Amino acid sequence: MATILVVDDSASMRQMVEFTLKEAGHQVIVAEDGQVALNIAQGASADLVITDVNMPNMDGITLIKELRALPAYKFTPILTLTTESTTEKKMEGKGAGATGWIVKPFNPEKLLATVNKVLG
Amino acid sequence: MAAVLKNLSRPMKHLRLPEFQHMKSYWDPIENVDVIRILAGECYVTHCHEMITTVLGSCVSACIRDTVTGIGGMNHFMLPAGKAERNGNGAVHGLSADAAYGGYAMELLINSILKYGGRRERLEVKIFGGGRIIGGIADIGFGNINFIRTYLRTEGLKVVAEDVGGDFPRRMAYFPATGKVLLKKLRNVRNETIVQQESAYLTNLRREATQGGEVELFGD
Numbered sequence: 001m002a003t004i005l006v007v008d009d010s011a012s013m014r015q016m017v018e019f020t021l022k023e024a025g026h027q028v029i030v031a032e033d034g035q036v037a038l039n040i041a042q043g044a045s046a047d048l049v050i051t052d053v054n055m056p057n058m059d060g061i062t063l064i065k066e067l068r069a070l071p072a073y074k075f076t077p078i079l080t081l082t083t084e085s086t087t088e089k090k091m092e093g094k095g096a097g098a099t100g101w102i103v104k105p106f107n108p109e110k111l112l113a114t115v116n117k118v119l120g
Numbered sequence: 121m122a123a124v125l126k127n128l129s130r131p132m133k134h135l136r137l138p139e140f141q142h143m144k145s146y147w148d149p150i151e152n153v154d155v156i157r158i159l160a161g162e163c164y165v166t167h168c169h170e171m172i173t174t175v176l177g178s179c180v181s182a183c184i185r186d187t188v189t190g191i192g193g194m195n196h197f198m199l200p201a202g203k204a205e206r207n208g209n210g211a212v213h214g215l216s217a218d219a220a221y222g223g224y225a226m227e228l229l230i231n232s233i234l235k236y237g238g239r240r241e242r243l244e245v246k247i248f249g250g251g252r253i254i255g256g257i258a259d260i261g262f263g264n265i266n267f268i269r270t271y272l273r274t275e276g277l278k279v280v281a282e283d284v285g286g287d288f289p290r291r292m293a294y295f296p297a298t299g300k301v302l303l304k305k306l307r308n309v310r311n312e313t314i315v316q317q318e319s320a321y322l323t324n325l326r327r328e329a330t331q332g333g334e335v336e337l338f339g340d
Contacts, residue, residue, distance in 0.1 A: 010230075012223050012274045054231050056240070083228055090336065100337040105224035107332020114335050 002047035002119050003027045007037040007063065008081070009055040013104075017050060017081065020108045021115070034058025038066050045072050048119060050102075053082040053089065061096045068097040077118040081106060137236055140164055153295070158196050160321040163225070165193030165232040169297040175306075176249030176290045177314040178261035179321075180268050183246040183294040183301060184229055184277075186238035192296030193233060196249075197225035198264050198322065200329035221329050222267045230275075244299055245272060246281040251288055253311050253318075260322075261285065289314050 004026050008014045011032075018028045029046065031037035035058040037051065049067065053060035060080055067073040077099040082089075085103045093101055099118055102111065136143075143164055145154045153171045156164050160179050164172050172194045174181060185192025199218040234240060250265035265284045272279055283290065283303055289311060293302040 012271050016219055094338045102335050103333030105220045105333055110332040
């Protein structure tokens with residue numbers, strides 16, 4: 001069981017991802033944007049971060065850069081879960097320090113398989 | 121000369137938002153606007169004075185606009201199995217790929233509006249469709265209506281107008297700049313073409329839902 005920080009400005013999407021991960025036995029912390037997620041991350045550690053890209057206040061790419069600057073999150077796997085699918089955006093995510101890129105709509109089994117893979 | 125003047129009032133295609141440059145349009149001389157027709161699975165967002173049209177059978181469409189800037193658009197979708205699972209609070213959750221696909225269709229529309237200056241707290245939402253027109257899987261329309269209502273409630277977005285359900289398709293047009301909707305209930309039209317189109321869409325959708333979106337791990 002892992003502690004996973006899920007970041008998405010859509011309440012529905014947070015619920016869907018949270019439900020899927022909890023059903024698999026993981027502990028889930030949710031945040032509605034990058035800034036809230038960063039505040040949470042500064043006070044608590046997570047084994048994995050799954051973040052949306054397009055969000056108000058702080059977007060997912062900025063969040064990844066900010067997290068990578070924190071010693072506790074330097075090597076933590078970070079996955080994006082987004083509607084963005086262009087190569088440019090993916091390269092931006094990779095450059096920021098993302099571990100992987102998942103394009104919505106997510107398939108629950110595929111999401112869990114990816115989570116298990118990056119958690120090792 | 122009149123034709124030239126009329127064309128000058130026509131929005132230039134290059135003013136279209138980048139994601140929607142590929143969409144085809146035609147000129148409607150009666151409404152005096154460019155018209156973009158969207159099909160099942162498509163979405164269109166504009167900041168120009170344009171008309172978006174579609175024909176809905178059991179599919180649903182959300183028409184969403186920022187009431188201050190006028191940027192807005194419309195989607196057209198259905199759930200792969202016609203139902204989204206819900207928890208005890210009536211919220212959409214994610215055990216099935218259905219809710220994930222519906223959420224994706226809604227997010228594409230809302231994100232595009234927000235990306236180009238729309239503000240969530242100013243969004244005006246209208247919903248249409250969800251007719252009971254496909255025999256044998258007759259609750260598909262009902263499942264789509266349930267999903268879209270639950271999704272919007274979960275997101276805190278208020279629906280200001282709706283025309284959903286019934287046993288007929290709808291032809292509709294939406295003007296995001298003003299929020300105006302023109303809707304015709306097709307009670308006397310043969311539904312075979314719409315049923316065929318929606319059945320083909322549903323088959324593709326179920327295949328896509330099984331696969332889900334692309335996953336790429338970057339490695340070292």
